[in-house]
Amino acid sequence: MIWQLDLILLLFVVICGIAAISVKDLLSAVILLGLYSFLMCLLWTEMGAVDVAFTEASVGAGIGTVLYIAAVYKTTRRSKD
Numbered sequence: 476m477i478w479q480l481d482l483i484l485l486l487f488v489v490i491c492g493i494a495a496i497s498v499k500d501l502l503s504a505v506i507l508l509g510l511y512s513f514l515m516c517l518l519w520t521e522m523g524a525v526d527v528a529f530t531e532a533s534v535g536a537g538i539g540t541v542l543y544i545a546a547v548y549k550t551t552r553r554s555k556d
Contacts, residue, residue, distance in 0.1 A: 477521070484518045501547045509540035 491514060495507035512535030519528035 481518070481521055484514055484521065488514045488518065501550070502544070505540060505543040505547055508543070509536050512536035512539065 488511060491507050491511040495504050495511060498504050498507065512531055516528045516532040516536060519525075519531055
């Protein structure tokens with residue numbers, strides 16, 4: 476394992492997590508959570524857990540993000556922020 480790459484990926488994961496809970500727009504939050512899942516996939520791959528990384532990529536970054544985006548598009552806004 477390359478510890479510098481692990482540290483950079485972990486830093487990006489933390490930044491994406493904080494950004495996802497602090498943005499006001501739902502679509503932006505969903506995209507940031509998809510990026511969070513993809514970065515976690517890279518982190519799992521770097522650590523050698525390829526089966527966990529494949530599951531994270533297919534479920535977390537793939538299907539989950541698509542379903543969240545579909546749910547966001549089906550919602551309407553009640554007030555203008």
